[in-house]
Amino acid sequence: MSLSQSALRPFRVVSTAVVQWFDADYAPQGPEKMRQEPDRVDWVRCIPFIILHLGCLGVIWTGASPFAVWMAVGLYFVRMFAVTGIYHRYFSHKTYSTSRLGQFLLALWGGTTVQRGPLWWAYHHRHHHQHSDEAEDAHSPHVHGFWWSHIGWITSRRNFPTDYSTVRDLTKFPELVFLNRFDAIVPLAFAFGMFGLGHLLGAHAPGLHTNGWQMLVWGFFISTTFLFHGTSCINSMAHLMGKRRFKTEDDSRNSLILAFITLGEGWHNNHHRYMSATRNGFYWWEIDPTYYALKGLSWTGLIWGLKAVPKTVLAEGEIADHHASVAAAHRATQVHPEYATLRRVVPAAAAIAVATVNAAHGVKPLPPIGVHAQVTETQKPAGASPES
Numbered sequence: 276m277s278l279s280q281s282a283l284r285p286f287r288v289v290s291t292a293v294v295q296w297f298d299a300d301y302a303p304q305g306p307e308k309m310r311q312e313p314d315r316v317d318w319v320r321c322i323p324f325i326i327l328h329l330g331c332l333g334v335i336w337t338g339a340s341p342f343a344v345w346m347a348v349g350l351y352f353v354r355m356f357a358v359t360g361i362y363h364r365y366f367s368h369k370t371y372s373t374s375r376l377g378q379f380l381l382a383l384w385g386g387t388t389v390q391r392g393p394l395w396w397a398y399h400h401r402h403h404h405q406h407s408d409e410a411e412d413a414h415s416p417h418v419h420g421f422w423w424s425h426i427g428w429i430t431s432r433r434n435f436p437t438d439y440s441t442v443r444d445l446t447k448f449p450e451l452v453f454l455n456r457f458d459a460i461v462p463l464a465f466a467f468g469m470f471g472l473g474h475l476l477g478a479h480a481p482g483l484h485t486n487g488w489q490m491l492v493w494g495f496f497i498s499t500t501f502l503f504h505g506t507s508c509i510n511s512m513a514h515l516m517g518k519r520r521f522k523t524e525d526d527s528r529n530s531l532i533l534a535f536i537t538l539g540e541g542w543h544n545n546h547h548r549y550m551s552a553t554r555n556g557f558y559w560w561e562i563d564p565t566y567y568a569l570k571g572l573s574w575t576g577l578i579w580g581l582k583a584v585p586k587t588v589l590a591e592g593e594i595a596d597h598h599a600s601v602a603a604a605h606r607a608t609q610v611h612p613e614y615a616t617l618r619r620v621v622p623a624a625a626a627i628a629v630a631t632v633n634a635a636h637g638v639k640p641l642p643p644i645g646v647h648a649q650v651t652e653t654q655k656p657a658g659a660s661p662e663s
């Protein structure tokens with residue numbers, strides 16, 4: 276590299292990052308080369324992301340109104356559904372079907388989440404499933420630490436380009452590639468829409484005590500920042516916090532708290548066991564609002580072909596739960612010997628419960644299990660789907 280070239284390098288790095296704010300596919304050295312770089316925060320590229328967080332401080336000047344606050348809460352959940360029900364369960368895993376127009380409308384809805392384009396999101400997520408908690412996993416808390424898995428990875432230059440070769444089923448649609456390439460269009464339109472709505476309400480509904488700037492701060496900046504961190508909890512916390520029903524090769528976990536925050540994505544261990552199902556809460560007691568909403572959407576005809584959890588996987592989970600209850604009873608008798616009767620009663624009760632549920636699901640009876648000898652073993656029924 277000549278002297279003049281090296282002197283121009285900082286300028287080139289900055290100008291490239293600025294162009295990438297608007298054209299996510301702009302990569303003078305080629306996206307492949309960018310992806311091979313070591314992890315390094317691209318501060319200029321991240322300026323819009325930093326502005327998103329700093330914009331929350333605008334509340335100091337705009338104040339709050341009940342209407343603006345409830346809009347922020349409502350938009351958090353409406354757009355969390357877009358992350359989970361659209362970017363995740365449709366674009367990443369194709370767990371249901373829709374028309375081409377329906378797909379485009381879903382992509383627009385997904386764009387309001389300000390989490391880049393649908394193809395970029397699906398590419399990274401599919402990569403996560405292929406390499407969960409391995410060195411290649413871009414956001415494993417076990418490999419890179421909590422903060423990198425939560426927020427750092429998204430700032431790294433190597434993670435900005437989309438690897439279109441991994442989402443060929445989606446690159447067939449030029450309208451999706453367009454939204455993915457110019458991924459700032461929908462977020463900017465959404466932000467302007469919030470400002471415009473607030474401005475109109477300020478003029479025509481003064482009783483709501485809101486205005487354009489206040490709606491921009493609450494409806495866009497605050498709601499979107501919370502949405503980002505709520506979503507990121509799955510990358511960071513869902514591989515650290517909760518219980519492991521299935522012995523997947525990663526460290527994914529099931530958590531009711533995360534299920535509330537993310538409308539059902541907290542059943543992450545279930546999902547890593549079988550990623551092709553529309554529901555992440557495999558059983559009726561595992562709350563999964565995204566699934567309920569998708570079920571509701573299927574009644575309108577906008578989407579169809581929701582995919583069920585195979586009975587073999589459900590049976591595998593029931594056996595694992597049975598083993599966990601036996602192990603818990605066994606531990607209780609060791610801590611409290613006076614409860615030794617539990618040791619005999621609880622496994623029997625759990626076995627009866629599992630047999631009843633299996634019968635209700637029409638599952639073939641499973642071979643008897645040595646309840647004390649194999650308390651930590653999970654049996655994998657023949658024909659079970661491959662690990663996700």
Ligand SMILES: [Zn+2]
Binds near residue numbers: 403407513527543547
């Ligand atoms: Zn995961």
Ligand SMILES: [Zn+2]
Binds near residue numbers: 363368404
């Ligand atoms: Zn997934």
